[in-house]
Amino acid sequence: MSPKITFHDLSTLDADARAGLLKRTEGDLGPVMEKARPIIEAVRDEGDAALARFAQEFDRAPVTADAIAATRADFDAAFDAVDRDMIEVLEFCSDNVRRFHQAQMPEEMWWKEMHPGVFAGEKVVPIDSVACYVPRGKGSFPSVVMMTTIPAVVAGVGRPFIVTPPGPDGKVDAATLVAARIAGVEEVYKCGGAQGVAAVAYGTETVPRAPKIVGPGSPWVVAAKRLLADRLDPGTPAGPSESIILADGTANGRVAALDLLIESEHGPDSSAWLVTDSRAVAEEAIAAIPGYWAEMGEERTGYSQAVLCGPRGGVVLAPDMGAACEFVNDYAPEHLQIHADVPHDYLGAIRNAGEILLGAHTPICIGNFTLGPNAVLPTNMAALTRSPLGVHDYLKTIGLGYVTRKGYDLLAPRAKRFAEYEGFDAHANAVSALRDRAFGNAG
Ligand SMILES: NC(=O)c1ccc[n+]([C@@H]2O[C@H](COP(=O)([O-])OP(=O)(O)OC[C@H]3O[C@@H](n4cnc5c(N)ncnc54)[C@H](O)[C@@H]3O)[C@@H](O)[C@H]2O)c1
Numbered sequence: 387m388s389p390k391i392t393f394h395d396l397s398t399l400d401a402d403a404r405a406g407l408l409k410r411t412e413g414d415l416g417p418v419m420e421k422a423r424p425i426i427e428a429v430r431d432e433g434d435a436a437l438a439r440f441a442q443e444f445d446r447a448p449v450t451a452d453a454i455a456a457t458r459a460d461f462d463a464a465f466d467a468v469d470r471d472m473i474e475v476l477e478f479c480s481d482n483v484r485r486f487h488q489a490q491m492p493e494e495m496w497w498k499e500m501h502p503g504v505f506a507g508e509k510v511v512p513i514d515s516v517a518c519y520v521p522r523g524k525g526s527f528p529s530v531v532m533m534t535t536i537p538a539v540v541a542g543v544g545r546p547f548i549v550t551p552p553g554p555d556g557k558v559d560a561a562t563l564v565a566a567r568i569a570g571v572e573e574v575y576k577c578g579g580a581q582g583v584a585a586v587a588y589g590t591e592t593v594p595r596a597p598k599i600v601g602p603g604s605p606w607v608v609a610a611k612r613l614l615a616d617r618l619d620p621g622t623p624a625g626p627s628e629s630i631i632l633a634d635g636t637a638n639g640r641v642a643a644l645d646l647l648i649e650s651e652h653g654p655d656s657s658a659w660l661v662t663d664s665r666a667v668a669e670e671a672i673a674a675i676p677g678y679w680a681e682m683g684e685e686r687t688g689y690s691q692a693v694l695c696g697p698r699g700g701v702v703l704a705p706d707m708g709a710a711c712e713f714v715n716d717y718a719p720e721h722l723q724i725h726a727d728v729p730h731d732y733l734g735a736i737r738n739a740g741e742i743l744l745g746a747h748t749p750i751c752i753g754n755f756t757l758g759p760n761a762v763l764p765t766n767m768a769a770l771t772r773s774p775l776g777v778h779d780y781l782k783t784i785g786l787g788y789v790t791r792k793g794y795d796l797l798a799p800r801a802k803r804f805a806e807y808e809g810f811d812a813h814a815n816a817v818s819a820l821r822d823r824a825f826g827n828a829g
Pocket residue numbers: 421444445520521522523524525527530551578579580581602603604605606607624625626627652653655656720761762763765
């Protein structure tokens with residue numbers, strides 16, 4: 387018999403119980419942080435030797451300290467190992483991801499004439515290097531290679547590279563290497579988890595140090611990013627996957643249930659909710675789920691049941707769609723899909739989500755793999771303030787200014803007045819008569 391799917395009627399919950407539904411596993415990383423600390427210190431002190439030891443211990447992978455980098459031969463062998471149809475899929479999807487991110491690129495430089503002779507603007511520059519974390523614990527993720535490396539290449543990052551756990555054969559997942567070569571990135575290092583993040587933060591004999599790491603990961607990765615945030619930019623927080631399927635009374639509960647299962651199968655630490663104002667849709671979805679579990683493998687079913695029958699997933703019945711949308715906004719899910727005859731009607735009401743996928747023909751897996759927009763999205767409520775991974779994560783802007791003599795005459799007296807108010811003598815002097823004298827002008 388299938389375990390009981392979690393069900394909450396929002397109209398019966400008090401504020402504390404409602405707030406409890408918003409919680410993710412990332413909110414409680416204390417024990418993982420404690421265990422990640424010595425792993426980080428070992429990598430800092432011992433470099434590649436520690437990476438090899440942790441690969442053997444945590445990944446059961448026979449990796450040695452002199453073989454942390456994937457070789458050209460590994461890449462070539464990967465193209466032989468991956469089926470031709472999968473390579474075609476990787477090429478097709480990579481092309482969509484590339485075209486989306488090319489469209490996202492800002493102008494290299496812009497100027498605005500604020501007043502006659504007063505010019506202000508910005509120059510956009512790629513960062514020098516970046517590490518792309520590609521998970522490999524409860525699956526392999528060539529899609530994450532596409533989502534992290536392609537925007538880096540489009541943005542023009544000088545040295546993008548990949549860190550990823552080795553498999554039990556001591557090798558990098560073959561499709562990960564194929565996706566990397568398609569993206570134009572041929573530097574891949576076999577280190578994952580907290581030790582992979584530490585390798586990037588400190589550098590080892592083999593792994594180059596980088597100022598930034600992007601990409602999703604397990605709590606080990608998230609914890610290490612937090613612990614090392616003063617040494618490297620940890621990018622958008624992207625932890626265990628999470629989703630909300632928002633459905634109104636026009637939705638087909640059986641199809642909504644199929645889509646609810648998508649992100650529930652990532653791991654027992656994921657979160658996945660169906661939120662609807664229709665008791666009929668809720669009941670139809672709950673009735674359909676056991677049949678879908680029967681079509682899944684044992685491991686994925688176990689993860690999905692842990693999520694949908696536990697405290698971080700299931701079905702939420704809202705009194706109306708206004709309340710349902712407000713629940714979504716408070717939750718700020720990584721992935722949101724809207725099941726409704728006219729899904730666009732709800733677009734205006736949603737303020738907080740990593741992505742909004744509209745309609746029953748846009749399931750989250752299409753966004754994960756094939757659509758083009760980035761699927762590395764903010765988790766754990768970071769969507770309240772953060773955006774999906776994109777070219778902007780690999781770019782920085784530098785402010786620009788240029789003032790002619792005519793413009794100077796307009797700005798200088800006001801700068802002087804400001805400097806006097808803030809009490810900065812040199813600031814004031816630099817825009818006083820002293821400047822004219824320094825130029826050698828009379829007066
Ligand atoms: N937000 C996104 O865009 C996105 C995309 C894909 C996956 N994800 C999420 O990323 C996560 C991937 O997790 P994963 O486990 O599959 O891969 P992972 O590579 O992130 O984590 C596996 C690594 O964790 C370390 N580890 C595991 N157990 C350990 C232990 N007991 N002690 C020390 N280290 C340990 C090991 O180094 C191992 O290689 C999932 O939670 C998934 O939901 C998110």
